[in-house]
Amino acid sequence: MDIVIIGSGNVATHLSQALFAQKHVIKQVYSRSLANANDLAQKVGAEPINNFKELLSDAELYIISVKDDAIQYVVKSMPDLKGIVTHTAGSIGLEVLDKFSNSGVFYPFQTFTKHSDVDFSQVPVLIESNNNAHTTLLMDLARQISEHVIEASSKQRGDLHIAAVFACNFVNHMYRLAEETLNDSGLSFELLKPLIAETANKVKQLSPSQTQTGPASRNDQQIISKHINALLDKPEHHEVYQLLTNSILKRI
Amino acid sequence: MDIVIIGSGNVATHLSQALFAQKHVIKQVYSRSLANANDLAQKVGAEPINNFKELLSDAELYIISVKDDAIQYVVKSMPDLKGIVTHTAGSIGLEVLDKFSNSGVFYPFQTFTKHSDVDFSQVPVLIESNNNAHTTLLMDLARQISEHVIEASSKQRGDLHIAAVFACNFVNHMYRLAEETLNDSGLSFELLKPLIAETANKVKQLSPSQTQTGPASRNDQQIISKHINALLDKPEHHEVYQLLTNSILKRI
Numbered sequence: 001m002d003i004v005i006i007g008s009g010n011v012a013t014h015l016s017q018a019l020f021a022q023k024h025v026i027k028q029v030y031s032r033s034l035a036n037a038n039d040l041a042q043k044v045g046a047e048p049i050n051n052f053k054e055l056l057s058d059a060e061l062y063i064i065s066v067k068d069d070a071i072q073y074v075v076k077s078m079p080d081l082k083g084i085v086t087h088t089a090g091s092i093g094l095e096v097l098d099k100f101s102n103s104g105v106f107y108p109f110q111t112f113t114k115h116s117d118v119d120f121s122q123v124p125v126l127i128e129s130n131n132n133a134h135t136t137l138l139m140d141l142a143r144q145i146s147e148h149v150i151e152a153s154s155k156q157r158g159d160l161h162i163a164a165v166f167a168c169n170f171v172n173h174m175y176r177l178a179e180e181t182l183n184d185s186g187l188s189f190e191l192l193k194p195l196i197a198e199t200a201n202k203v204k205q206l207s208p209s210q211t212q213t214g215p216a217s218r219n220d221q222q223i224i225s226k227h228i229n230a231l232l233d234k235p236e237h238h239e240v241y242q243l244l245t246n247s248i249l250k251r252i
Numbered sequence: 253m254d255i256v257i258i259g260s261g262n263v264a265t266h267l268s269q270a271l272f273a274q275k276h277v278i279k280q281v282y283s284r285s286l287a288n289a290n291d292l293a294q295k296v297g298a299e300p301i302n303n304f305k306e307l308l309s310d311a312e313l314y315i316i317s318v319k320d321d322a323i324q325y326v327v328k329s330m331p332d333l334k335g336i337v338t339h340t341a342g343s344i345g346l347e348v349l350d351k352f353s354n355s356g357v358f359y360p361f362q363t364f365t366k367h368s369d370v371d372f373s374q375v376p377v378l379i380e381s382n383n384n385a386h387t388t389l390l391m392d393l394a395r396q397i398s399e400h401v402i403e404a405s406s407k408q409r410g411d412l413h414i415a416a417v418f419a420c421n422f423v424n425h426m427y428r429l430a431e432e433t434l435n436d437s438g439l440s441f442e443l444l445k446p447l448i449a450e451t452a453n454k455v456k457q458l459s460p461s462q463t464q465t466g467p468a469s470r471n472d473q474q475i476i477s478k479h480i481n482a483l484l485d486k487p488e489h490h491e492v493y494q495l496l497t498n499s500i501l502k503r504i
Binding site: 010067068069091109110111112113116118122123124148150152155156158159160161162163164165166167168169170171172173174175176177178179181182184185186187189191192193194195196197198199200201202203204205206207208209210211212213214215216217218220221222223226227230231236237239240241243244247248250251 | 262319320321343361362363364365368370374375376400402404407408410411412413414415416417418419420421422423424425426427428429430431433434436437438439441443444445446447448449450451452453454455456457458459460461462463464465466467468469470472473474475478479482483488489491492493495496499500502503
């Protein structure tokens, strides 16, 4: 397919490289910053642009992959188009694209960091469209780059995005709070790495309700008090420890 | 060495199996429940006991691996012993073993679940003792089963345990809150697995401060509001979402 990518961030980068690798033609990469457009365009043999007046009108697929809260402004700036116009956002409904006669969503469900490679074949892709034929077309396209493609409504996609905030963004923040806890005690974050890997590894086979360990899951009040006292000089860690401990205690 | 294991839980099981595999002799396994003592004793060729009167007095090493808040009661029930008496708890100081002339700590820093195998060679082990010669002896023993052995004070071990609560126990709870979020929307927890794996994978090479993604790290107030509204009927998820989002926002 002839594809135009709007955006040059992490998702735009990983997705357009995966499509390029499947011999699709990335015609243009748009970014507000021509330098950023150019960085990505060079990787996928595309023309970099930073002005919507230069946007090709005859591409088959447009993929808007910008910050969620920028999508509506990008849409306003775009001309009417005949091709399928999609976005890649979990928590934005299909309706933000209502001005286009052919709209869709192509949501790759993974955490992308620019300098960390991702095996796209293992990334679930959630598809939605305002037209059954285009749903099929987008699902077929997604299957070329991913082994896990499902159709999902805007509501389901929103719920999955919330789940992802817990399972990824908040998890990473827990890693960060752990790192901060170690900073003062002369111990290295390295020590946590086998634990982090094993914690993620266990839920490959078991449900999180089966793999919960730690003082709260044992209702070990002695250790909980000790930890809470030790965190008195770190009010934020203290508050998070308290709330999450109570949340675990409610489930045992 | 001739070793007695006191306890039959996850840590006792994994640790005694690792020592047994290195040709150490597990003489006895104590548990309040003879059935539990027997389960583990059979795996490591030991005598199962459930009464401290039967405890061998001439073992070289005793490893107390029971729930943290039970250690003090176990210690009271034990006779004076000449061998080195150790515990395996992160947040319990060495001083709980003061009644023994030779005391130590052998803290395997990992999350153990009975039915999930662990490669013990990758488990960091933290050693402490009241006697330099025994510190060396315990570190040598630990190095036979683990590639990552360090000496650490009770204070350092306590801080590491708190960090582990964040990086493991609270992380697992985030997985659980994510699973609960999906339950109502007809989507499978399976969808989260690549994301969970990648989130853990990224911090192998990068600091958690570099790998943070998501609405809060982008200060995307539109999505944050949408998520918070969607969670109004789940007060607990709502409260956790709010607190952790604010905690991330403070760091951007």
